[in-house]
Amino acid sequence: xxxxxxxxxxxxxxxxxxxxxxxxxxxxxxxxxxxxxxxxxxxxxxxxxxxxxxxxxxxxxxxxxxxxxxxxxxxxxxxxxxxxxxxxxxxxxxxxxxxxxxxxxxxxxxxxxxxxxxxxxxxxxxxxxxxxxxxxxxxxxxxxxxxxxxxxxxxxxxxxxxxxxxxxxxxxxxxxxxxxxxxxxxxxxxxxxxxxxxxxxxxxxxxxxxxxxxxxxxxxxxxxxxxxxxxxxxxxxxxxxxxxxxxxxxxxxxx
Amino acid sequence: xxxxxxxxxxxxxxxxxxxxxxxxxxxxxxxxxxxxxxxxxxxxxxxxxxxxxxxxxxxxxxxxxxxxxxxxxxxxxxxxxxxxxxxxxxxxxxxxxxxxxxxxxxxxxxxxxxxxxxxxxxxxxxxxxxxxxxxxxxxxxxxxxxxxxxxxxxxxxxxxxxxxxxxxxxxxxxxxxxxxxxxxxxxxxxxxxxxxxxxxxx
Numbered sequence: 001x002x003x004x005x006x007x008x009x010x011x012x013x014x015x016x017x018x019x020x021x022x023x024x025x026x027x028x029x030x031x032x033x034x035x036x037x038x039x040x041x042x043x044x045x046x047x048x049x050x051x052x053x054x055x056x057x058x059x060x061x062x063x064x065x066x067x068x069x070x071x072x073x074x075x076x077x078x079x080x081x082x083x084x085x086x087x088x089x090x091x092x093x094x095x096x097x098x099x100x101x102x103x104x105x106x107x108x109x110x111x112x113x114x115x116x117x118x119x120x121x122x123x124x125x126x127x128x129x130x131x132x133x134x135x136x137x138x139x140x141x142x143x144x145x146x147x148x149x150x151x152x153x154x155x156x157x158x159x160x161x162x163x164x165x166x167x168x169x170x171x172x173x174x175x176x177x178x179x180x181x182x183x184x185x186x187x188x189x190x191x192x193x194x195x196x197x198x199x200x201x202x203x204x205x206x207x208x209x210x211x212x213x214x215x216x217x218x219x220x221x222x223x224x225x226x227x228x229x230x231x232x233x234x235x236x237x238x239x240x241x242x243x244x245x246x247x248x249x250x251x252x253x254x255x
Numbered sequence: 256x257x258x259x260x261x262x263x264x265x266x267x268x269x270x271x272x273x274x275x276x277x278x279x280x281x282x283x284x285x286x287x288x289x290x291x292x293x294x295x296x297x298x299x300x301x302x303x304x305x306x307x308x309x310x311x312x313x314x315x316x317x318x319x320x321x322x323x324x325x326x327x328x329x330x331x332x333x334x335x336x337x338x339x340x341x342x343x344x345x346x347x348x349x350x351x352x353x354x355x356x357x358x359x360x361x362x363x364x365x366x367x368x369x370x371x372x373x374x375x376x377x378x379x380x381x382x383x384x385x386x387x388x389x390x391x392x393x394x395x396x397x398x399x400x401x402x403x404x405x406x407x408x409x410x411x412x413x414x415x416x417x418x419x420x421x422x423x424x425x426x427x428x429x430x431x432x433x434x435x436x437x438x439x440x441x442x443x444x445x446x447x448x449x450x451x452x453x454x455x456x457x
Binding site for chain 2: 036037038039040041042043044045047048049051052066069072073076
């Protein structure tokens with residue numbers, strides 16, 4: 001990690017391991033549910049067809065519908081597998097030119113997929129992404145992890161909005177020097193004492209068993225390791241605004 | 256049975272937020288000749304609910320956004336929705352299952368679901384709903400009787416003659432005849448045998 005201080009790198013490896021395990025468990029549970037859905041749909045569809053066919057009650061049009069539906073469900077399942085595999089099987093960290101808008105879009109997609117946590121209020125995920133954003137030089141997997149963490153926190157906060165609809169807005173903009181990414185939620189926000197400590201490892205406002213308090217610590221380490229900075233402030237509209245700046249990739253950097 | 260419980264065609268109400276699963280479940284349930292209605296969320300179902308709805312049962316996913324399945328069971332009780340419920344669960348834990356049972360859910364079917372098992376459970380739930388409706392109906396009709404009429408009705412159902420009843424209650428035969436006639440008229444039935452059947456149902 002060329003840009004990070006030795007201390008920052010050490011902190012990263014320690015907490016990263018714990019956090020990865022935790023996230024893996026959550027990911028596995030979510031993934032199992034998401035894949036079970038199309039599998040269930042396939043079973044019901046084919047079984048319903050078989051029962052009718054045995055009695056000679058399945059006409060040709062119905063049979064075509066059934067086959068088409070079953071194929072669509074299998075596509076849905078394999079789509080989920082492809083997306084998750086893309087997230088977990090990347091190799092050693094490597095700095096390349098990364099398009100932040102793309103990271104945002106992919107992680108938003110993944111967060112929408114993770115809405116499978118049933119029994120919780122849905123949150124509307126919005127984005128305003130600057131066109132022609134310059135690339136940054138960084139480790140895509142790590143930057144994805146930052147984005148996913150920020151989104152997870154914002155979504156969690158936006159669920160605590162009482163009667164109002166929970167909203168999360170991701171914005172990007174850039175200039176010649178830096179790319180700025182911000183994540184806003186309309187949740188209850190944080191009191192100053194909480195805001196002061198929010199980047200400390202193991203500091204969390206979530207109930208026991210929900211968060212380890214490592215997410216933002218990891219985000220900060222990764223961002224600093226990329227030569228950027230991250231900060232949190234109360235949003236004028238209420239809720240919390242987290243923003244980070246990353247230097248743009250210089251010309252001639254590895255592609 | 257008593258003739259007053261009209262057997263409507265039962266309906267299976269399917270609630271699942273996943274449109275693919277919802278459609279597929281309805282298609283499966285329809286394959287055994289049952290009628291279905293599908294809803295993509297609990298709110299949608301509740302908005303559509305009428306207290307005099309058809310007999311039937313509910314099939315729903317425990318894991319749903321908005322109001323979850325468990326919370327819904329509690330709300331159902333408050334709203335006096337008496338339909339039997341079959342909960343589908345991807346990760347049904349024992350405490351969750353016992354809580355569901357205590358709240359009156361008929362069944363808890365774990366995913367991946369054995370379709371035959373699910374269909375069997377649906378049939379059982381529908382049968383249970385028919386019985387429960389007959390019982391509620393009979394109770395409601397008995398409620399319309401005065402205490403004295405109810406007493407006479409029970410003795411009539413037990414096969415006692417008017418004279419015996421009069422003796423047991425210390426009333427005149429004529430008074431007993433009056434109670435008996437009013438009770439049968441209110442219950443909309445003609446014979447002591449039908450009365451006995453009605454009382455068995457309660």
